[in-house]
Amino acid sequence: MTLQAFRKQSASSRLFRSFTGIEQRIAIATLAIGLLFVGVDAARAHEFKIGAIEIEHPWSRATPPGAKVGGGYLVIANDGDSDDTLVAATLESAGRTEIHQMSVDNGVMKMRPVEGGIAVPAHGKAELAPNGFHLMFMDLKQPLKQGEKVKGTLTFAKAGTVDVVFEIDAIGAMPKHEHHGDGDMPGMKMEN
Numbered sequence: 001m002t003l004q005a006f007r008k009q010s011a012s013s014r015l016f017r018s019f020t021g022i023e024q025r026i027a028i029a030t031l032a033i034g035l036l037f038v039g040v041d042a043a044r045a046h047e048f049k050i051g052a053i054e055i056e057h058p059w060s061r062a063t064p065p066g067a068k069v070g071g072g073y074l075v076i077a078n079d080g081d082s083d084d085t086l087v088a089a090t091l092e093s094a095g096r097t098e099i100h101q102m103s104v105d106n107g108v109m110k111m112r113p114v115e116g117g118i119a120v121p122a123h124g125k126a127e128l129a130p131n132g133f134h135l136m137f138m139d140l141k142q143p144l145k146q147g148e149k150v151k152g153t154l155t156f157a158k159a160g161t162v163d164v165v166f167e168i169d170a171i172g173a174m175p176k177h178e179h180h181g182d183g184d185m186p187g188m189k190m191e192n
């Protein structure tokens with residue numbers, strides 16, 4: 001190796017070393033920021049899991065004083081290779097909970113109990129939302145208040161029973177579809 005080549009090499013290795021230092025710091029900072037966002041996202045997404053079943057954002061609407069019923073909404077994802085079925089649910093502040101479906105009968109919107117529960121196909125999803133499948137909380141012991149979190153359970157034919165928490169949103173609130181990238185930010189939830 002010539003002296004010149006040696007000087008060049010050591011110069012570039014010094015340069016490389018200093019780059020490595022900066023890049024490591026950038027990488028660590030990026031990782032830290034990434035973890036922060038993962039944390040925020042997980043908190044916002046509000047998920048529960050049992051076996052192959054993942055429950056995304058169980059929520060309900062605030063109820064007016066004296067109301068005896070409320071609706072329960074959530075998205076169920078089945079990561080497994082076999083179909084499952086949501087067969088029952090409970091809410092701490094409800095006397096009982098039914099699984100309902102909205103349907104149009106002679107031009108009139110009606111809801112009725114679903115026989116046999118809601119199917120969650122293998123590698124598929126089931127969505128419970130206003131105007132479709134939903135949980136019907138009956139005999140509410142007290143009104144559901146916006147901002148509250150109310151404990152409940154969901155029971156699946158195969159995966160079993162999982163504890164969940166329903167977040168109570170505003171009266172008339174609609175699904176937020178947080179997983180579809182519509183750009184809503186943490187802290188920008190609708191308040192009234």
Ligand SMILES: [Cu+2]
Pocket residue numbers: 100101111112134135136
């Ligand atoms: Cu109903």
